[in-house]
Amino acid sequence: PALIRLRDYRAPAWRVETVELDFDLGIEATELSARLLLRRDPAQQLPLQLDGENLQLLSIALDGVQLPATAYRYAGNVLEVDGARDGSVLETRVRLRPAANTALEGLYLSGSDEAGFLLTQCEAEGFRHITFFPDRPDVLSCYRVTLRADRARFPVLLAGGNPDGSGELEGGRHWACFVDPHPKPSYLFALVAGRLEKIERNYVTANGRTVQLKIWAEADAIDRCHYAMDALERSMRWDERTYGRNYDLDVFHVVATHDFNMGAMENKGLNIFNAKCLLADPDSTTDEEYRHVEAVVAHEYFHNWSGNRVTCRDWFQLSLKEGLTVFREQSFSADMNSAPLKRIEDVSLLRRAQFPEDAGPLAHPVRPAQYSEINNFYTATVYEKGSELVRMLAGALGQAGFRRGMDLYFERHDGHAATLEDFLGALGDANGTDLTPYLAWYGQAGTPRLKARGHYDAARQEYTLTLAQPAPGKGTAEPRPPLPIPVKLALFDREGTMLPLRLDGQTSEPASEIVVVLTQTEQHFVFGHVASSPVPSLLRGFSAPVILECDYTPDELALLLGHDPDGFNRWEAGQQLAVRAYEELRDGAANSHALDVWRAALASLFHDTAIDDALLADLLTPPGEIELAERETAVDPQRIHQLRQRLQWVLAERLGGEVLHRRYRELAAHTTIDMDAISQARRRLKRRVLELLNLLDSASAGELAAAQYHDAPGMTDRLAALTVLLRGDAPQAALALLDFRARYADNALALDKWFAVQAQVPGERALDGVLMLERDPGFTLKNPNRVQALLGAFVRGNPSGFHRIDGAGYRLLAERLVALDALNPQVAARLATAFNGWQRLESQRRDAAHAAIVTLAARTGLSRNLAEIIGGVLN
Ligand code: HT7
Ligand code: ZN
Numbered sequence: 001p002a003l004i005r006l007r008d009y010r011a012p013a014w015r016v017e018t019v020e021l022d023f024d025l026g027i028e029a030t031e032l033s034a035r036l037l038l039r040r041d042p043a044q045q046l047p048l049q050l051d052g053e054n055l056q057l058l059s060i061a062l063d064g065v066q067l068p069a070t071a072y073r074y075a076g077n078v079l080e081v082d083g084a085r086d087g088s089v090l091e092t093r094v095r096l097r098p099a100a101n102t103a104l105e106g107l108y109l110s111g112s113d114e115a116g117f118l119l120t121q122c123e124a125e126g127f128r129h130i131t132f133f134p135d136r137p138d139v140l141s142c143y144r145v146t147l148r149a150d151r152a153r154f155p156v157l158l159a160g161g162n163p164d165g166s167g168e169l170e171g172g173r174h175w176a177c178f179v180d181p182h183p184k185p186s187y188l189f190a191l192v193a194g195r196l197e198k199i200e201r202n203y204v205t206a207n208g209r210t211v212q213l214k215i216w217a218e219a220d221a222i223d224r225c226h227y228a229m230d231a232l233e234r235s236m237r238w239d240e241r242t243y244g245r246n247y248d249l250d251v252f253h254v255v256a257t258h259d260f261n262m263g264a265m266e267n268k269g270l271n272i273f274n275a276k277c278l279l280a281d282p283d284s285t286t287d288e289e290y291r292h293v294e295a296v297v298a299h300e301y302f303h304n305w306s307g308n309r310v311t312c313r314d315w316f317q318l319s320l321k322e323g324l325t326v327f328r329e330q331s332f333s334a335d336m337n338s339a340p341l342k343r344i345e346d347v348s349l350l351r352r353a354q355f356p357e358d359a360g361p362l363a364h365p366v367r368p369a370q371y372s373e374i375n376n377f378y379t380a381t382v383y384e385k386g387s388e389l390v391r392m393l394a395g396a397l398g399q400a401g402f403r404r405g406m407d408l409y410f411e412r413h414d415g416h417a418a419t420l421e422d423f424l425g426a427l428g429d430a431n432g433t434d435l436t437p438y439l440a441w442y443g444q445a446g447t448p449r450l451k452a453r454g455h456y457d458a459a460r461q462e463y464t465l466t467l468a469q470p471a472p473g474k475g476t477a478e479p480r481p482p483l484p485i486p487v488k489l490a491l492f493d494r495e496g497t498m499l500p501l502r503l504d505g506q507t508s509e510p511a512s513e514i515v516v517v518l519t520q521t522e523q524h525f526v527f528g529h530v531a532s533s534p535v536p537s538l539l540r541g542f543s544a545p546v547i548l549e550c551d552y553t554p555d556e557l558a559l560l561l562g563h564d565p566d567g568f569n570r571w572e573a574g575q576q577l578a579v580r581a582y583e584e585l586r587d588g589a590a591n592s593h594a595l596d597v598w599r600a601a602l603a604s605l606f607h608d609t610a611i612d613d614a615l616l617a618d619l620l621t622p623p624g625e626i627e628l629a630e631r632e633t634a635v636d637p638q639r640i641h642q643l644r645q646r647l648q649w650v651l652a653e654r655l656g657g658e659v660l661h662r663r664y665r666e667l668a669a670h671t672t673i674d675m676d677a678i679s680q681a682r683r684r685l686k687r688r689v690l691e692l693l694n695l696l697d698s699a700s701a702g703e704l705a706a707a708q709y710h711d712a713p714g715m716t717d718r719l720a721a722l723t724v725l726l727r728g729d730a731p732q733a734a735l736a737l738l739d740f741r742a743r744y745a746d747n748a749l750a751l752d753k754w755f756a757v758q759a760q761v762p763g764e765r766a767l768d769g770v771l772m773l774e775r776d777p778g779f780t781l782k783n784p785n786r787v788q789a790l791l792g793a794f795v796r797g798n799p800s801g802f803h804r805i806d807g808a809g810y811r812l813l814a815e816r817l818v819a820l821d822a823l824n825p826q827v828a829a830r831l832a833t834a835f836n837g838w839q840r841l842e843s844q845r846r847d848a849a850h851a852a853i854v855t856l857a858a859r860t861g862l863s864r865n866l867a868e869i870i871g872g873v874l875n
Contacts, residue, residue, distance in 0.1 A: 001372045001864050006316040012134055013044035014084070016141040021131065025149035025157075025193050026098075027113055031058065033093045034131040036141075040086035048084040051128035051135040053077045053106075056095040063088050079132045092132050102782060102823040106130050107191075110259040111218070117194020118154070119257055119272060123265060124315055124374045127186035137312045138417040140183035148175045149193055156216065158192040160184075160269040162250045180268055182248065183415055185311050190267030192255050197222040201229055203247075206240040211247050217256040217279065220746070224279035227290065228254065228297050235298040238332050243406055245305045254278065254297075258748050261784055261826045262378065264296050266303035273300070276749050276785055282673050282714035284750040287680045289715075291337065299329040310410060313417040315374045319366045319442070320420050322378075323386020327394070330387060338677060340567025344618055347542045347568070350388065352626050354380035355447050355547075359630065360836045361875040363445040367420055372868045375826050381445075388545035389441050392486055393424070395515065395543060396438075397431050404430040437484045437519065444480055450487070450518070452550040456533040462504075463491065463530040468522040469546075485518040488543035491527065491534035496563030504528055513540065513566075535559050537573075540566045554580055554597040561601050561619070571618055577601070578622035579631070582647050586639075595647075599654035606655055606663075613667075614681035617688040622647055625799045634842040641762050641800035645695065652692040657700075660693045664704060673713040680716075687720040694728045702730030709736045719753055726761050751778055752789035759793040759801075766801030767808055770794050781820050784827045791816055795834035802834070803841065807848025810835075814856040817866060825863030832869040 020035040038048065057074055060067045062083055072081045081090065098118055101108035106129025109116045120130065128135040145159040151174040157166070161180025168174050196216040203211045213232060215225040232254065239245045253270045260274035277296040280289065306328060307321035334342040357363060357380050364377070366386045371377050394402040405427030409418075412426055420442055428435040451468045469482055490513045491499040500510035504526040516525050535556045539548050552560075552573075557580075560573035580594035602620060605611055611619075625644055629635045652660065667686040672679050690708070694701035705724040709732075712718035722740060725733040737754070744750035755778075758769050773779060773790055780786055795802045795813050802809040813834060821828035838849035856862075857870045 001867065003370045003372055004315075004374075005370045006314070006367070007369070009314055009316075011041065011044075012136065012139050013041050013046035014048050014134055015039040015041070015139050016134060019133075019141045019143050021143065021145045021189075023145070023147045023149075023191065025118055025147060025154055027109055027116075027118070027153075028097065028099050030096045030098055030107060030118070031093060032096070032131060033091060034133070036090045036133070038084055038086070038088045038090060040084070042086070048081045048090070049134075050079045050081070050090075050132040051077060051125070052079050052094075052132040053128045055129070055132065057132075058093040058095055059091075060093075061091045077128070090132075094131060096130065101129075103825060104259055104261050104784070105826065108259070110194075110257040115195065115218075117156075117192065117196060117218075117257075119192045119194075119255065120190050120267075121261065121265060121272070122189050122267070123187040124378075125187070127189055130189075133186050135186050136314070137185040137187060138314060140185055140311070140415070140417065142183050143180045143189060144177070145179075145189075145191065146175060146177045147191060147193060148173060154193040154195075156192070156194060156196045156198075158216070158253055158255070158270055160188065160190050160267050162269075180249075182268065182309065184268050184308065185417065188266070188268045188308055188311075190265070190270040190272060192216070192253075192270065192272070195219075196255065199225050199229055201233070203233060203236060203252075205236070205246040207246045209246065209248075209250070211249070212251045213254075214251065215254045215256070215278075217275070221256060221275065221279050224281045224284075225256070227280040228273075228278045228293055231294040231297040232301060234294075234336060235301040235332060238298070238335065239302060239305070239328075242331070242335075243305070243328075243403065243410075245410070247304060248309070254300075258785065259783060261824070264300045266300045266307055268304070268308050271300045273297075274785065276752070279749060282675070284715050284744065284747050286716045286719055287675070287683060290675060291333065294336065295329050295333050298332045299325055302328045302332070305410060309415065310413040311417045313419050315371070315377070316367055316369070317419050318374075318377060319382045319386030319389075320418060320423055322383045323366065323388075324390050324423070326383050326387035327390035330391075338567075338612070338614065340571070341612075341614055341618070343541060343568045344571050344615075346384070346387075348624075350380070350384045350545065351630075352624060354384045354545075356626065356630060356837055357381055357833075358385070358445060358447045360873075361839070362833060362836050362869070362872045365443050365445050367442040369443075373829070373864045375865055376829055376868050385545055388542075389438065392441070392484075392544055393427055393435060393438060395486055395488075396435065396484075396517070397427060397433070401431045402427070437481075440481050440483050444483075448483055448485065448544075448546045450485055450539070450544070450546040450548050452487075452536070452538055452548060454534075454536055456530070458533070461528065461530055463527045463534055465489070465516075465525045465527070465536060466522065467516070467518045467525065469518060471521060482519060482521050485544045485546060486515050487518060487538060488513060488515045488540040490514075490537045490540060490564075490566070491530065492537060492559060492563060493532055493534060494559070496559055498565070499530060499534055501527055502529065515543065537564050537566060537569050539572075540564075540569045542568060542572070552576065554594040558597045558601040562605070567615060571615070574598070574602070574619045575623050578647065579628070581650075582622065582628060582643060585646055585650075586643050595650060599651050602651060603654050606659070612681055613678075613685040617681075617685040620651065620688050620692065629799065629837075629840075633840065635803075635837070635840050636842045636845070637799035637803040638763075638805070648692060649695045652696045655692065657693065657696050660689050660696070661700075664689045664693065668704075668708070671713065671717065683716045683720070686717075687724075690720065690724050691727075694724050698728035698730065702728050702732055705730065706732035706736065709739075715750070715753075719757065723757055726757060745778075748783075748785070752785050755779070755786065755789040756793035756797070759790050760798045762798060762800045764801070764804055766794060766798055767804060767812065770812070781816070781823055784824065787820065787827055787831065791831060795831065803845055805844055805848075807845070807852060810838075810849045810852035814852040817856060818859060818862075821863050821866045825865035828863065829865035829869045832866055832873070835870075835873045838873065 016036045018037045022033045024031045098107045099109045105126040147157040157176040159178040161178040164177045164179040166176035198216045200214045249269045256275045256278045258275045263277045264273040306324045408430040409426035424435045453466045455464045498512045502510040557573045557577040564570040577598045581598045584592040705721040709721035
């Protein structure tokens, strides 16, 4: 397939100043007219070419005159029209088939023919499935949209922008009109039509605009929208306070759908959400999911400025809006909840999802240089690593400097499509500094390594920290410049007290924490007046997205685990110690020092009353199987699973059954349904304690879990208990599963959890479970959430189940991808990335995976989406 290259970018030859869209909506067939006022770039002589995919063209007129068939050509997804001039008006009428659209891109139906509703998804290139248009983000236009439909079937008609009239039509039909005063790219267009209920609230912005906030959902879900409404209000207030950004329309609509390819979409004035990122109630939503709802609501809202008011010049700049908006969301969530816990969660995600992506054949820079299918580039690299890059920039400028830079960025580029150079330029210019060295981060794939080594000179009372990034680009054709790597650090004495820091030659007051920036291949940083050999706490708060290599002793790590006031680095020290312990177990070491130190340190923290319950739960959790696999060369996921279980058993054993029981009972006695931080933290620790108990004594843990399942006041406790019952193979598990299935028969999001929890039971038998669950009447390949709940949870969330040595997991995935691809290429392509990393499997699994992928690649008729991923993983 053709590759689109960043270096081939050309400004559009034709722009569209205004768009008038007129829809006659229907489930089976929708017709629409588009009236485009065209502007020609006088410097370019190209004919008028518009994107259009699978459109049935009914009529076409230029400047009021119907065009004969000789005056235009529609082939290869491009409509070329003769005779257009600057200022011409092109009118096309097309017919769409929403009910037949299973790809969920363009205009489609959510739910059933009888009860469902119509909606659109246009990012990245869905608008071309709706009408003929220069469907690229650097064409910004003002939209006027009129919707017409049968009133009884489509009582609610919504489009982005401000309402501009509505009324009755003959034959029980009605209309509504919307005008968006802000020029926008086509990917931000949206409409929704059908039977929906709403909750609403007025919001007055800091600059005095009264905005109607309306959240829409189907009748059975509307009561679960209140938490999202609160989160929306918190997000709006936070963006005003933190970035001085106000909302800019009179209405802000949010709609929930169960049929959505991604999490949510920031369409101007009409955000559309996957129901799982919007609906929340204690009975069906876990604490983690509550936090996710808040984060996604904030993320989409923040796009109104970072993405909508200032958009991307081209899709190579995707991280300009996504990395920045993820960063804004992460800062918001840190302010709303616990900052260290949020950082732990985000870095864990980065390591679990982005590091493996960056280490395998699908690796790409945060700003890719080329793509075949843009939908495949909504990746952890563009989002999560992109956010880490913004975090480094923000750190380099400091809070006030970053705000100044953001103000200038919004001021300079408001109403325009920008590039990453524009972003770094504005941040730098506002602070009189040059940030262009950071551009190198955007252009290279792979997770950089940072080597750190310390040397203490007792006679001079000097500590020298040597930081090095291994020669970048070694072995590659083009040598790469070293990256700027900010390293936030502190030094501790051997009692765990932080030392005042002053770099040699520095005149300012000593500080307890400083940031040094490595800009060369190797640099030495010398600290004076250091009274004794210190322990460094490096990369605090994960100040750069790198893999740190530092020869800590287990005792030094234990010291940081016990004393570092940086909650993130405290956790990080525990993770590194756990990895050492794991490696000792794996290598069969006779004297396992790291293991002893790790469990002793955790045993003492377990009784530390000053520590937050949620942080303690995280400290008691070793790195996950995917992270551990990243360190291996011949990956055997089943052995990794067994070793990690063994590691946790050793910890549980050290803590002791009685102590764990007691703690469980204390936590259980205080169980409530409340959503405050303390109650959530208790539930998190209670779950962790129960999991540890389950390793030690599955019979008694099974009894506790069965009781917890039946008495649970909410989903967090209920799902935790069900998980423990299933993983312990408890006799009570079957009954609990039946109960869960019946209890949530009408709640799709809760039912998704029922599929996922079973798909994730570790071990060889999981595959048979998946095959059985596929036969459940609730399973369908047509719903992305359900696919994710069963197949996604299995191939991504269950390494020891998926990577069966007989290759049955790989064959299952390959077969399901063929069926799924025919329905929904985007979802198929995303699921296929589970094959990433097959080259690093031990030989038997590697051969089996390779065979399955090759068979799949040989199929004819695969979508461009799936073909690109399969071709990529084979590389
Ligand atoms: N900006 C949104 C991206 C998105 C998307 C992309 C491709 C296909 C379907 C999609 N739905 C939403 C999501 C976001 O980052 O806010
Ligand atoms: Zn986004």
